[in-house]
Amino acid sequence: MTLPEISTPALVVDKPAFDHNVATMSARRPGAALRPHVKAFKSTDLAQLLADAGHLDFCCATVREMEGMALAGLGHDLLLANEVVDPVRLRRLGTLAETGTARVTVAVDSEETVRAAAAAGIKEVLIDVYVGLPRCGCPPDDAPRLADLARTLGMHVRGVMGYEGHLVHVADRDERTARVATDVAPLAVAHAAVGGDVISGAGTGTFDVNTVVTEVQAGSYTLMDGEYGELSDLPFRPALRVVTTVISVNRAGGWAVLDGGIKALGMDQGNPICAVGDVLYCSDEHTVVCPPPDAPLAVGERVALAPRHIDPTVAKHPLMIVIDATGAVVDEWRVDLRGWRIDDERHR
Amino acid sequence: MTLPEISTPALVVDKPAFDHNVATMSARRPGAALRPHVKAFKSTDLAQLLADAGHLDFCCATVREMEGMALAGLGHDLLLANEVVDPVRLRRLGTLAETGTARVTVAVDSEETVRAAAAAGIKEVLIDVYVGLPRCGCPPDDAPRLADLARTLGMHVRGVMGYEGHLVHVADRDERTARVATDVAPLAVAHAAVGGDVISGAGTGTFDVNTVVTEVQAGSYTLMDGEYGELSDLPFRPALRVVTTVISVNRAGGWAVLDGGIKALGMDQGNPICAVGDVLYCSDEHTVVCPPPDAPLAVGERVALAPRHIDPTVAKHPLMIVIDATGAVVDEWRVDLRGWRIDDERHR
Numbered sequence: 172m173t174l175p176e177i178s179t180p181a182l183v184v185d186k187p188a189f190d191h192n193v194a195t196m197s198a199r200r201p202g203a204a205l206r207p208h209v210k211a212f213k214s215t216d217l218a219q220l221l222a223d224a225g226h227l228d229f230c231c232a233t234v235r236e237m238e239g240m241a242l243a244g245l246g247h248d249l250l251l252a253n254e255v256v257d258p259v260r261l262r263r264l265g266t267l268a269e270t271g272t273a274r275v276t277v278a279v280d281s282e283e284t285v286r287a288a289a290a291a292g293i294k295e296v297l298i299d300v301y302v303g304l305p306r307c308g309c310p311p312d313d314a315p316r317l318a319d320l321a322r323t324l325g326m327h328v329r330g331v332m333g334y335e336g337h338l339v340h341v342a343d344r345d346e347r348t349a350r351v352a353t354d355v356a357p358l359a360v361a362h363a364a365v366g367g368d369v370i371s372g373a374g375t376g377t378f379d380v381n382t383v384v385t386e387v388q389a390g391s392y393t394l395m396d397g398e399y400g401e402l403s404d405l406p407f408r409p410a411l412r413v414v415t416t417v418i419s420v421n422r423a424g425g426w427a428v429l430d431g432g433i434k435a436l437g438m439d440q441g442n443p444i445c446a447v448g449d450v451l452y453c454s455d456e457h458t459v460v461c462p463p464p465d466a467p468l469a470v471g472e473r474v475a476l477a478p479r480h481i482d483p484t485v486a487k488h489p490l491m492i493v494i495d496a497t498g499a500v501v502d503e504w505r506v507d508l509r510g511w512r513i514d515d516e517r518h519r
Numbered sequence: 520m521t522l523p524e525i526s527t528p529a530l531v532v533d534k535p536a537f538d539h540n541v542a543t544m545s546a547r548r549p550g551a552a553l554r555p556h557v558k559a560f561k562s563t564d565l566a567q568l569l570a571d572a573g574h575l576d577f578c579c580a581t582v583r584e585m586e587g588m589a590l591a592g593l594g595h596d597l598l599l600a601n602e603v604v605d606p607v608r609l610r611r612l613g614t615l616a617e618t619g620t621a622r623v624t625v626a627v628d629s630e631e632t633v634r635a636a637a638a639a640g641i642k643e644v645l646i647d648v649y650v651g652l653p654r655c656g657c658p659p660d661d662a663p664r665l666a667d668l669a670r671t672l673g674m675h676v677r678g679v680m681g682y683e684g685h686l687v688h689v690a691d692r693d694e695r696t697a698r699v700a701t702d703v704a705p706l707a708v709a710h711a712a713v714g715g716d717v718i719s720g721a722g723t724g725t726f727d728v729n730t731v732v733t734e735v736q737a738g739s740y741t742l743m744d745g746e747y748g749e750l751s752d753l754p755f756r757p758a759l760r761v762v763t764t765v766i767s768v769n770r771a772g773g774w775a776v777l778d779g780g781i782k783a784l785g786m787d788q789g790n791p792i793c794a795v796g797d798v799l800y801c802s803d804e805h806t807v808v809c810p811p812p813d814a815p816l817a818v819g820e821r822v823a824l825a826p827r828h829i830d831p832t833v834a835k836h837p838l839m840i841v842i843d844a845t846g847a848v849v850d851e852w853r854v855d856l857r858g859w860r861i862d863d864e865r866h867r
Contacts, residue, residue: 178605180859210803232804253804254766254776256819257526280767283818306805307767307776336802418602419628419655428602428655433831435859439786439801453787454684455558455830456580456601457654470631471604482803483781487834489858510837511528511783 172412173498174473179416180431182488183475184504187496188410189393195406196392197224199379204386206250206371209236209508211390211482214491215243216504221393222247230371230388234260237275238267239508246273250297250371252332252388254280254307256287265292276329280309285317289324296321297371300361302333303354311357315364330367333358334388339376344404348380355383376402390482397444397479411491412475413443413484415458417468426451427468429458431476437483443476450476520760521846522821527764528779530836531823532742532852535844536758540740543754545572547727548735554598554719557584557856559738559830562839563591564852569741570595578719578736582608585623586615587856594621598645598719600680600736602628602655604635613640624677628657633665637672644669645719648709650681651702659705663712678715681706682736687724692752696728703731724750738830745792745827759839760823761791761832763806765816774799775816777806779824785831791824798824 172185196205202225209218210232218229218240228248231237234257237249246267255261255277268275269292278299279285288296298317301308309317318328335354341347355372362370373381375391394411413436415429432453436443442450447468448460458476462468478484485491486509493502520533544553550573557566558580566577566588576596579585582605585597594615603609603625616623617640626647627633636644646665649656657665666676683702689695703720710718721729723739742759761784763777780801784791790798795816796808806824810816826832833839834857841850 178608178860253778255778256764256766260526281818284766301769305769305772305774305799305807306802308769310771416604418604418632421649421653421656421658423658424653426653430601430603433785433787433828434834437781437786438831439781451653454654459653470629480781483786486782490860512526512838 172475173494173496174414174475175492175494175498175500177414177492177500179414179473180435181414182485182491183412183414184394184491184493185410185412186493186501188408192392192395192407192410193221193224196378196389197226200387201225203228206230206386206388207393208232208252208374208388208390209240212393212485213506213508214504215239215245215507217393217491218243218245228386233511234264235511236508237264237273241267241273248274249276251275251277252334252371253278254284254299256283258287258291261287261291261293268292268294278307278332279317279321280307282317282320285321285324289321289326293326295327295329297329297332297369298361298365300331300333300358302335302358302372303338304334304336306336308333311361314361318365328365328367330369330371331358331362331365332369332371334372334374335377335381336374339374340402341376342401344380347377351377351381355381359383375405375407394481394485396481397440397477409477411481411484412477415474415476417470417472417474420468420470422467425464426459426461429460429474429476430456432457435484435487436476436478437480437487439483440479443478445474445476447474520823521842521844522762522823523840523842523846523848525762525840525848527762527821528783529762530833530839531760531762532839532841533758533760534841534849536756537741540743540755540758541569541572544726544737544740545574549573551576552734554578554734554736555741556580556600556722556736556738557588560741560833561854561856562852563587563593563855565741565839566591566593576734581859582612583859584856585612585621589615589621596622597624599623599625600682600719601626602632602647604631606635606639609635609639609641616640616642626655626680627665627669628655630665630668633669633672637669637674641674643675643677645677645680645717646709646713648679648681648706650683650706650720651686652682652684654684656681659709662709666713676713676715678717678719679706679710679713680717680719682720682722683725683729684722687722688750689724690749692728695725699725699729703729707731723753723755742829742833744829745788745825757825759829759832760825763822763824765818765820765822768816768818770815773812774807774809777808777822777824778804780805783832783835784824784826785828785835787831788827791826793822793824795822
């Protein structure tokens, strides 16, 4: 990546790498075979490019993302791939559907979530099934009961979903393939019992080894995590960096200080990756790196950091700066789907 | 903390605990003996309450925080306690000073940062001195040379600063006191050589054991970190929680899923603390907890999480909800100083 001359810290997208990722995925999972996951990038500007590539259906992790997508005209078919019991927020989704602003489907995995959806006027659901990740999802054999309850309450059951998040980072492709086959098998069984057209699931790490799903819920493939970079069989390229500036150098100590830290980087998977020095640690607004003695850094130099986990990294920035292969800025994409309050815009 | 009936995840401030913290600190470090650090809370609404308590001088970690404070009428005496070489951003600070919008002082620790400040029309600086934290700060014996350079370039040197961030979490008070005395001693020596009225430094963990500084740069004391909670001698109370809702329960597995995760919590110091279950892990929008078998959680219940590190936690939210002892919402404080681009507001 050729670094742009911009104020730092800044989230920078390598457009050629992004374009490669989008084209590669679209060739393998065209159109509705992919339901891009908005949580990875939280940007309607980026989502529009995926729609332009033929993917009109999206999934979201928050009501905020759902509503933002709908209001941006990207509401062709929106799935809230998460459980929600908040009646006010669910009702807003119900209204989006009733007004024709969006097709709205929500995931449910319990009597409580089914009843909350029905009470809010939600008309379409997927039964969320546990496939081994200790998080949401009903026991597979409970799916038919929840589907029946949903139908009794007047809702259309479009099918099932299940997310094998515990397997998306398994480094060895053969092991990943085998474990996905085993763990996702109950999703097919649940689908046979529930019915419907949709089996939704998988992620960037399992997009081509999960043979059960009718649609893949991948989002990270667009920009790529540092973590996913360790899956050498994936055909996607790293497209996102946090570009920083060296603001201080301690020659005796052998370290340099960059002007981006914890508040600019997702830290849950550990320190970012830096090509020009070992990362010593990150603090709120700083990353301290130790360059090799024969390649010191100077105050004012630009340094790119590769975040380990893009989703929370993107969520810390209001904007992505898009550059071409020469480092020239060619676009800006707003990160406009952050936060959770429907009325967050009012406070900005 | 009595949990409020609000949409989740939400950043919630316990006002009685906050008031206790502010009053306790103001009694020990009244007025200008405290320079509250805005980076901890990024909110001009909260800062105004500190000004009301007599603290009119503030320090900031970003130009964005500086400009936001100035434009909110809180520009009595603003210190950028961080190095910046960006000419555009520095020039904006110079303009704030020239227009009388704020008194502006910036930290410098190198020839480059001194020259960048002078070129941008900055009129006042502190020499930032290394006191043991591997980050910014010049070698103590280089401080007089940088001060001379600053004066030669027409700037007023108000004194020195140095931050013993490597010691603020030392659990044992006696050890903390002894190590601060040793490591901060060079700051006093540098000050004697540099001159000026100001010796700025310390933090919440060392606010009453650092006897060198004339002003304490503490911010976390207002809301208190989970990490600082392990310093039993500190007289401050935890005042910040991320309130979540249980959205899924797996009875066979023994876990419950909360609707706040990595995107709502600072994760650099590890998982949040939960009183009603052990935290298994956090993902983007979820925290999975294992409650004791005899005290299970139910879908719809509210659960409070105590973040380990408040600064990056606050920076993930647009708003703090302020509650009284009964859990009633009594105020909302905007987190209006997030991001780095001066023109971020344009993109929101």
